[in-house]
Structures are given as structure tokens and as C-alpha cells.
Amino acid sequence: MKIRVNLWLGAVLFVTVVLAGILAPWLAHTDPVMDANLMNAETPPGAEFWFGTDAQGRDIYSRVLHGARISLTVGIVTQLINTVIGVALGMSAGYWGGWWDDVVSGLTNMMLAIPSLVFALAVMAILTPGLTSLLIALGLTNWSHTCRLSRAATLSVRNQGYIRAAQVLGFSDLHIMMREVLPNIAGPIIVIGTLGMGGAVLAEASLSFLGLGIRPPYPSWGSMLSDARDQITTAPWVSIFPGLAIFITVLGLNLLGDGLRDILDPQDRARRS
Amino acid sequence: MTVPASSSPLLSVEGLSIHFEIGSGLFGKGGRTLRAVDGVDLTLARGECLGLVGESGCGKTTLASAIMGLATPTAGRILLDGEDIIGHGRMARARLAQIVFQDPYSSLNPRLTVRAMLEAPLRLHGVTGKSELDDRIAEMLRHVGLRPEHAQRFPHEFSGGQRQRLGIARAIILRPKVVVLDEPVSALDVSIRAQIINLLIELKETLALSYIMISHDLGVVEHMSDRVAVMYFGRIVETGDWERVFSAPRHPYTRGLIDAIPDPFRTRRGERITGEMPNPLAPPKGCAFHPRCPVHDERCVGAAQPELDEIEPAHAVRCFRATELA
Amino acid sequence: MTGDALLEVDRLTIALTQDGVAHSAVKEVSFSIGRGETLGLVGESGCGKSITALALIGLLRRPLSIGGGSIRFKGREIQSLSDAEMRRLRGNAISMIFQEPMTALNPLSPIGRQIAEMFVLHKGATWHEAERQAVAALGRVQVPAPEARAKDYPHQLSGGMRQRVMIAIALACRPDLLLADEPTTALDVTVQAEILELIRDLSAAEGTAVLMISHDLGLIANMCRSVGVMYAGRLVEQQAAEAIFTGPRHPYTQGLVASLPLLGNRARHGRKRLQEIAGVVPPVSAYPAGCRFAPRCERADAVCRDVDPEPTALPGGGHVRCHHPVTAGANAS
Numbered sequence: 001m002k003i004r005v006n007l008w009l010g011a012v013l014f015v016t017v018v019l020a021g022i023l024a025p026w027l028a029h030t031d032p033v034m035d036a037n038l039m040n041a042e043t044p045p046g047a048e049f050w051f052g053t054d055a056q057g058r059d060i061y062s063r064v065l066h067g068a069r070i071s072l073t074v075g076i077v078t079q080l081i082n083t084v085i086g087v088a089l090g091m092s093a094g095y096w097g098g099w100w101d102d103v104v105s106g107l108t109n110m111m112l113a114i115p116s117l118v119f120a121l122a123v124m125a126i127l128t129p130g131l132t133s134l135l136i137a138l139g140l141t142n143w144s145h146t147c148r149l150s151r152a153a154t155l156s157v158r159n160q161g162y163i164r165a166a167q168v169l170g171f172s173d174l175h176i177m178m179r180e181v182l183p184n185i186a187g188p189i190i191v192i193g194t195l196g197m198g199g200a201v202l203a204e205a206s207l208s209f210l211g212l213g214i215r216p217p218y219p220s221w222g223s224m225l226s227d228a229r230d231q232i233t234t235a236p237w238v239s240i241f242p243g244l245a246i247f248i249t250v251l252g253l254n255l256l257g258d259g260l261r262d263i264l265d266p267q268d269r270a271r272r273s
Numbered sequence: 274m275t276v277p278a279s280s281s282p283l284l285s286v287e288g289l290s291i292h293f294e295i296g297s298g299l300f301g302k303g304g305r306t307l308r309a310v311d312g313v314d315l316t317l318a319r320g321e322c323l324g325l326v327g328e329s330g331c332g333k334t335t336l337a338s339a340i341m342g343l344a345t346p347t348a349g350r351i352l353l354d355g356e357d358i359i360g361h362g363r364m365a366r367a368r369l370a371q372i373v374f375q376d377p378y379s380s381l382n383p384r385l386t387v388r389a390m391l392e393a394p395l396r397l398h399g400v401t402g403k404s405e406l407d408d409r410i411a412e413m414l415r416h417v418g419l420r421p422e423h424a425q426r427f428p429h430e431f432s433g434g435q436r437q438r439l440g441i442a443r444a445i446i447l448r449p450k451v452v453v454l455d456e457p458v459s460a461l462d463v464s465i466r467a468q469i470i471n472l473l474i475e476l477k478e479t480l481a482l483s484y485i486m487i488s489h490d491l492g493v494v495e496h497m498s499d500r501v502a503v504m505y506f507g508r509i510v511e512t513g514d515w516e517r518v519f520s521a522p523r524h525p526y527t528r529g530l531i532d533a534i535p536d537p538f539r540t541r542r543g544e545r546i547t548g549e550m551p552n553p554l555a556p557p558k559g560c561a562f563h564p565r566c567p568v569h570d571e572r573c574v575g576a577a578q579p580e581l582d583e584i585e586p587a588h589a590v591r592c593f594r595a596t597e598l599a
Numbered sequence: 600m601t602g603d604a605l606l607e608v609d610r611l612t613i614a615l616t617q618d619g620v621a622h623s624a625v626k627e628v629s630f631s632i633g634r635g636e637t638l639g640l641v642g643e644s645g646c647g648k649s650i651t652a653l654a655l656i657g658l659l660r661r662p663l664s665i666g667g668g669s670i671r672f673k674g675r676e677i678q679s680l681s682d683a684e685m686r687r688l689r690g691n692a693i694s695m696i697f698q699e700p701m702t703a704l705n706p707l708s709p710i711g712r713q714i715a716e717m718f719v720l721h722k723g724a725t726w727h728e729a730e731r732q733a734v735a736a737l738g739r740v741q742v743p744a745p746e747a748r749a750k751d752y753p754h755q756l757s758g759g760m761r762q763r764v765m766i767a768i769a770l771a772c773r774p775d776l777l778l779a780d781e782p783t784t785a786l787d788v789t790v791q792a793e794i795l796e797l798i799r800d801l802s803a804a805e806g807t808a809v810l811m812i813s814h815d816l817g818l819i820a821n822m823c824r825s826v827g828v829m830y831a832g833r834l835v836e837q838q839a840a841e842a843i844f845t846g847p848r849h850p851y852t853q854g855l856v857a858s859l860p861l862l863g864n865r866a867r868h869g870r871k872r873l874q875e876i877a878g879v880v881p882p883v884s885a886y887p888a889g890c891r892f893a894p895r896c897e898r899a900d901a902v903c904r905d906v907d908p909e910p911t912a913l914p915g916g917g918h919v920r921c922h923h924p925v926t927a928g929a930n931a932s
Contacts, residue, residue, distance in 0.1 A: 160379040160380070161374040161375075161376055161379045161380025161381070161440075162379070162380055162381055162382040164343060164372075164374070165372070165374065165380060165440075165443060165444075166382075167342075167343065167363060168341050168342070168343070168363075168366075168367065168370075168371060168372055169367050169371070169393075169394040169397070169443070169447070170363045170364040170366070170367030170368075170394065170397055170398065171363070171393075171394075171397060172363070179393075180382055183382075183384040184382070184383065184384055328787035328788065328789065329787055432879045434879065462643045462644060462814075462879075462880065463643055463814055463815075463816070463855060463858070463859070464643060464851075464854065464855060464858060464876045464880070465876075465879070466858065466859075466873075467858035467859075467860075467873035467874060467875045467876070468875045470860065470873055471872055471873055471875060474872075489787070489788060491788075491862055492817075492859065492860040492861055492862045493860050495860065495862055495863075495864075495865055495866075496860035496864070496865055496870060496873070497860075515865075516866060519862070519863075519866065520866055529789055530788060530789065531862065532792070533788045533789045533791065533792035534788060534792075534817070534862055535791075535792070535795065535815070535817050535818040535820075535821035535822065536817070536821055536862075537816070537817045537820035537821055537840065537841070537843075537844050537861075538841065538844070545792065545793070545796075546789055547793060549757050549759055549787075549790060550787075
């Protein structure tokens with residue numbers, strides 16, 4: 001059995017972060033927002049504050065743990081929205097072709113031409129700032145790659161005999177797309193979904209860093225980095241730990257995505273042969 | 274005058290044409306017409322196997338697609354048991370006509386077990402009781418020479434020949450009236466073909482099926498067919514009993530096809546036909562076959578195209594010179 | 600095997616290495632081809648006929664390699680020649696044509712140039728002279744209007760035309776031996792007949808020996824004087840072409856012949872149930888220890904399962920590799 005480093009390492013990292021987020025209320029030492037004691041401001045990492053404290057005296061360790069909840073929620077939910085939109089548009093475009101395909105391709109090209117952060121900003125400007133609008137904004141932004149991929153995968157499956165057989169047996173187009181096409185294109189979509197989650201985490205961090213995502217005092221990793229801008233030389237731990245958290249999460253997701261690609265692709269070929 | 278029901282054909286294709294507009298200009302003008310199927314008349318009797326023969330580009334696949342509802346005809350009718358099925362929805366058509374595909378490796382969904390694959394169409398068409406489903410599936414597997422245990426497996430666990438059996442099972446599980454066989458053995462290893470050919474013949478007899486068999490392999494067509502129709506350039510050029518068509522072909526194309534088969538005993542018969550099928554977007558004047566025909570004369574290059582005429586009972590040929598060529 | 604045969608293959612073994620294990624994809628195959636002769640190799644997919652041809656022309660690549668035996672071409676052993684020496688032979692003295700002309704031709708180069716390359720490479724001609732000879736070569740393969748056609752690209756030609764171009768390239772330098780691997784399988788039957796006739800006529804005119812490979816027994820028997828039948832990497836029978844059909848000696852060949860719906864059989868004998876060969880071709884990694892056909896053979900016994908048979912010479916010429924060959928005249932055709 002080949003040891004798939006990518007897959008296992010990625011899975012371990014990702015699961016660790018997920019657990020940290022889920023168990024944050026129990027693992028954290030303090031309340032991430034309320035427990036602010038200016039007396040403890042900018043304490044270096046030590047026995048009491050594992051990761052040190054920030055300018056307001058809040059425990060960075062607890063804030064990083066709670067931040068995991070926000071970042072993962074954003075990562076997972078937005079990618080889910082992206083996937084649903086992308087697969088729906090791409091698969092239907094590939095399956096039906098014709099004018100619908102032209103419309104979807106036009107839309108996709110448009111989306112790819114607009115910088116995603118700018119688009120997300122525009123959406124958020126319309127909706128009131130907050131977690132929900134961030135989710136909607138990011139969810140509406142990054143579906144183009146999934147759409148392209150779904151369309152291409154659907155085109156390659158479209159002319160297989162079993163699709164035509166399903167049509168001849170009387171199944172509706174919707175049934176065929178959901179039961180015959182989708183399971184056979186799921187592999188690459190799962191891979192791109194996993195990689196997309198990493199991108200979503202980074203996007204959230206960027207937006208929050210710019211002050212446009214999760215607003216302080218809520219502990220988003222991105223806003224923690226933003227707060228620590230002035231203290232990089234005086235109190236580096238304030239930015240190191242949130243930065244490290246982002247790094248580990250995105251790295252884990254990327255490795256997981258790579259690892260999944262390795263097992264899903266050749267297995268598909270083996271199953272088809 | 275009433276025609277006795279038993280003598281009316283099961284399937285009757287009348288004047289069927291399937292034309293495609295190619296390369297239409299900006300506003301839909303200036304395009305050319307690809308006449309993939311051009312005025313085809315065909316009949317299939319109950320319990321008969323009609324062999325549909327022709328080379329690539331002759332339109333036989335498009336014709337089959339139209340019968341299956343996968344292509345929309347431009348003109349003509351397809352009557353099954355007297356009813357025109359061209360406008361029929363998928364569900365109605367599914368119980369009337371089914372198809373066995375050429376490639377057993379791409380015609381089965383790799384993610385479905387055999388059971389799932391056979392159960393789904395039954396459920397869709399109203400068979401829902403578990404025991405009835407089990408019975409129908411087990412019965413079908415037995416019919417095609419597989420065992421009930423095979424139902425749990427996935428397609429990749431089967432060989433090419435077994436996969437083709439599964440394709441056949443799927444095609445007949447709804448008990449259709451007509452089964453189109455699209456090159457059913459061409460993609461199989463030579464030593465397996467006999468198994469599938471024997472199975473198809475057996476099923477036709479046991480289950481009273483009617484076949485339209487598309488094939489470029491004349492040996493298989495001769496073995497399996499009761500009647501044969503030869504297609505060239507979108508039209509039927511000869512049709513008749515298998516014995517008449519193979520032992521006394523009248524159309525020069527049919528003769529050329531038969532001659533072209535490599536004969537292991539090296540007896541050669543008539544004239545070889547040369548060249549290749551003309552571009553379908555630029556049909557020749559007069560008879561479409563004349564550029565390649567070794568025996569054409571001035572009638573064949575005129576404006577008129579030959580009609581499909583019956584030259585003897587149950588044997589029709591589309592050729593101006595049919596009666597002259599022995 | 601005569602001493603002056605053009606090609607002598609002696610117990611050639613080709614190994615396929617998978618996961619560190621070497622399987623004999625072709626095991627101890629021996630045959631010879633004389634000058635100007637045509638030999639056919641027939642068998643199903645996976646039987647090893649194509650890789651045998653690749654071995655002859657030195658185109659085996661990992662995970663395939665020559666595992667034993669010798670190939671003598673014009674008296675000289677060529678199985679261990681260096682790449683550079685093999686390149687001097689390839690296209691020059693030994694040529695090959697393949698099944699899919701579209702992938703065998705360079706899509707970005709006009710066909711005239713692709714033929715001309717052969718003259719420049721092997722005969723030291725100038726490009727100008729080579730292009731002139733290329734047009735002549737196109738004429739020899741009966742391409743109409745060769746000067747105009749020479750400027751066409753492969754995608755502008757039909758399948759039959761492309762195959763003619765491939766033949767022109769292969770025969771440009773008048774090789775001694777032509778290997779033809781399923782050259783007509785992808786073509787319509789009328790075009791196939793023309794291409795086969797072309798190969799037959801040209802090779803007869805130039806005295807080129809031909810090794811024709813196909814899964815179509817009828818085609819092989821029609822084209823070739825001598826036919827070798829391969830199964831699972833073994834050459835199980837070799838006889839004159841008519842004898843393969845009228846008197847096959849190996850149970851596999853006999854089963855194959857009886858399973859084919861030959862044109863004319865039904866008119867002569869009525870529709871008989873085709874004889875079936877039970878089972879499937881085993882994968883390379885699981886070839887049986889004894890006779891490789893034993894699992895599917897009705898005549899197999901313990902000896903067959905344990906011992907891989909050696910060839911037995913046949914009285915009418917040729918050989919069969921079987922412990923219990925079919926008796927002569929037992930086949931009803």
C-alpha cells in the first residue's frame with residue numbers, strides 16, 4: 001500500500017483545525033471577546049497565556065480557537081454554495097448545450113473577468129455587513145471554476161452509451177443529470193471543492209483584514225492580523241499565531257485536495273476499465 | 274378493405290428524412306443541408322430480424338437514432354403497431370423500442386450495480402413490489418446467461434462479453450416490441466462473438482422479439498437476418514430476403530460490398546468498386562452511387578434519381594439498370 | 600527454417616514488467632519469413648501479435664522488453680542493436696504501418712513532406728529531389744492528382760487516403776520487410792479491399808516481404824500464404840492459409856473457425872448454432888502455468904494444465920503447439 005502523504009497529512013491538519021473549532025468553547029481558556037484585561041496587554045507567550053495576549057489584553061490562544069469556527073464556517077459554507085451553483089449551471093450547460101450553454105458560458109466568462117474580492121465587496125456593500133452577508137457574497141463569487149469543470153466533465157460523460165440508454169429507457173433529463181451524470185463527475189468536483197475551501201478561508205481572511213469581513217471584536221483570524229499590524233516588531237506573537245492558523249488550515253485543505261485527486265482519478269479509471 | 278392484423282408490419286418507416294442545416298450564416302441563411310437520411314421506407318415484421326447494412330456515413334446510425342427518439346426527423350412517419358411514434362414522449366417510447374449499444378465498456382454506468390441498473394427502469398415504469406422486482410431481475414439475468422448473484426456486482430467486474438449480455442438484459446427488461454442492435458458484436462473479441470450471436474438468436478425465439486440489426490459485418494448479417502436492407506448515402510438501395518440479397522444481389526453497391534469481403538478461399542466474383550462515399554454536403558447528380566459504379570450509364574447521371582422498385586416479390590432495388598444486370 | 604530466410608525469429612520472448620514482476624507477454628515465438636513472402640499473424644486483442652511486430656522493429660518501450668530469443672534479419676542478429684543502428688534499419692530496410700493513420704501522421708506537416716523526409720533521411724537526397732520522389736510515391740499508391748495532394752495536410756484526407764500515405768511513407772525506401780499492424784481495421788470494407796490489394800500489388804512488384812497482423816482470420820487467410828495463430832502470447836499453430844480453415848489442428852484455431860459466421864455458410868449449410876469457445880482470454884498477469892489455452896479447452900487434461908506444449912511439426916508443413924491436436928480433416932467447414 002502506498003503511503004499517501006498528501007492525503008493523510010492534509011486530513012490530519014484539516015481535522016485538527018475542525019476539532020479545534022468545534023471544541024473551542026471547552027478548549028479555550030477565556031471568552032474571546034469579553035475577557036479583556038488591559039493589565040495583561042501584550043504579554044508574550046507563557047504559562048498563563050499560551051499564545052500571549054494582544055493589545056487589549058485578550059488571550060490569543062482562545063481567540064485563535066474561536067476564530068477557527070468563523071474561518072471554517074466561511075470556508076465550508078461558501079464552498080458549498082459555490083459548488084451548488086457551479087454544478088447546477090455547469091452540468092446543465094454541458095448536458096443540454098445549445099443556447100443555455102451559451103448563456104452559462106457568457107456568465108462564467110463575466111464572473112472570471114471580475115476580480116472576486118471586488119465583487120464580494122460590492123455584494124457586501126448592498127447587504128448589511130456581517131457573517132451572513134459575507135457568506136452570501138463569497139458564495140456568489142467563486143463558482144466559475146466549478147462551473148467550467150462540471151461542464152467539461154459532463155461533456156465527456158454525455159456521449160457515453162449509458163446516458164443514451166437512460167434516455168431511451170424513459171428517464172427525465174433531471175433524473176439523468178442527478179443519478180447518472182453527477183455520480184460520474186463527482187471526483188474532480190470534490191477535489192476542486194476541497195481546494196476551493198482553502199481559497200475561501202484566505203478570501204475571508206483578506207476581507208476581514210481589510211476591515212470588510214468580520215468586524216472586530218469578533219475573533220476572525222484576518223481581523224486579528226489587521227489589529228496586529230502596528231505591533232509586528234514589538235509583539236510579533238499577536239500576528240504569528242493567527243497567521244500560522246491560516247497557513248495550517250489552507251495547507252491542510254490543499255494537501256487534502258491533492259490527496260483526494262490521487263485516489264479519485266486512477267480509481268475511476270480502474271473502475272471504468 | 275381491411276388488412277388482417279397479422280400481416281401488417283410491426284414497424285413501418287415511411288418517407289423518413291433527417292436533414293441537418295450546416296454552417297448557417299449570421300441570420301440563418303447561406304447554410305447547406307446534410308441529408309443524413311433521405312426518404313427511407315422500411316418495414317419490420319413481427320418476430321423478424323432486419324439487417325441494416327452500410328458503410329460509415331450512410332445514415333444507418335441516424336436512422337436508428339430516429340427510431341429510438343434520439344434524433345428528430347425532418348419529414349416522414351415511423352409507425353409502430355400502426356401508431357406514429359415520432360411525437361411520443363420518452364416514457365411511452367421506452368416500452369415500444371429499446372437499443373443495445375456497440376461498446377460494452379461505455380454503455381454501462383460504472384457507478385451502478387447490475388441490480389440498480391435493471392431495477393431503475395422497472396420502477397420508473399410502475400413495477401414497485403420488491404418480490405416482483407426480484408423476480409423480473411433474476412429472470413432477465415438467467416435469460417442472458419448470467420446468474421442472480423451477479424446482480425450485486427459492478428460493471429468493471431465483468432468481461433466485455435458479459436457486459437454486452439448486461440446491455441441486452443437492460444434493453445429487454447421492459448419487454449419492448451422492437452430492439453435495435455447497433456453493431457452488437459463489433460467491439461467484442463472474436464472468440465466471444467459467437468456466444469452473443471447465439472444468445473441474440475435464442476432470445477428472439479424465446480421472447481418473440483423483433484430486431485433491427487445494424488452492422489457492417491456482412492457475415493454476421495447473413496447469419497442473423499431474415500431480411501436485409503442496404504443503405505447508401507442516406508437512402509435504401511436494396512432490400513429483400515437474406516438469401517436473395519446475398520446470393521443474387523442486384524444493386525452494384527451490394528455486389529461491391531459482398532465482393533470486398535476478404536474470402537479465405539480466394540474466389541473472386543465481379544467488379545471492384547473504388548473510391549469513397551462522396552461528401553454528404555455535395556451530393557452527386559442523379560444516382561448518388563454513380564461516381565463509384567462500375568456499370569453506370571447516361572441515365573444514372575441525369576437529373577432524376579432512381580426509385581426503389583420491386584424487381585421480384587419481396588426484393589426491391591434502387592437502380593436504373595437493375596433489370597438488366599443479372 | 601532455411602538459412603537464407605529474410606527474417607528468422609527464434610524463441611522470442613517479450614517480458615512485461617508490472618510491479619516488479621516480469622510476465623511473458625510473448626513466450627518463445629518462432630517463425631521465419633522468406634524474401635517476398637507474406638506471413639499473417641492472427642489473434643485476439645492482448646495475444647501479443649502487435650508487440651511482436653514492435654519487437655522486430657525495435658520499438659518496444661518500458662514496461663515491455665525483449666526477454667529472450669533472437670531476431671535475425673538478413674542473417675544478422677538485431678534484437679540487441681543500439682537505438683542508432685536500429686534507426687538506420689527502420690523505415691529503410693524494415694518498415695511498419697499502423698491501424699490509425701491519423702495518429703501515425705504528423706498533423707502539422709503536409710503529407711508530401713512527410714514522405715520526402717524518408718528520402719532525405721535514408722537516401723541522402725536533397726529536399727528538392729525528395730519532394731519529387733514523394734510525388735512519384737503518391738502516384739504509386741494510386742492517390743489521384745499527386746502533385747496537388749502532396750501539399751495537403753492529413754486532416755484534409757479521408758481515412759483511406761491517409762492509409763495510402765502511410766503506405767507510401769513505409770515503402771518509400773523500398774524496404775525488404777513491411778510490418779502491417781491491423782492496417783484496415785478502422786476502414787470501411789470497400790476501402791479495406793482496395794488497401795489490401797494495394798499492399799499485395801506493391802509488395803509483389805518490389806519483392807517486399809510482408810508480416811500482416813489482424814484479428815480477422817478471413818482477411819489474413821486471403822492475404823497471406825502462411826498463417827500463424829497466436830493465443831495469450833504463444834504461437835499455437837502455423838500452417839498454410841487454406842489449411843487453417845479446412846484443417847485447423849489446434850483446438851483454439853478450430854474453435855475460432857467454427858465460431859465465425861462466414862459469408863456463404865448459411866446458404867450452403869443452413870443456419871447452424873455457432874460453436875462457442877467457453878471462458879475468456881486470461882490477463883497477462885495471470886497466464887496459466889501449463890498450456891495457456893487449457894482452461895478453455897474441452898480436450899484439456901492434467902498434462903495440459905502442467906506442461907506447456909512444445910511445437911510439433913505437421914506433415915503438410917507448419918507446426919502446432921498442443922498435447923492433443925485436432926485430427927486432420929475433423930473440421931466441418
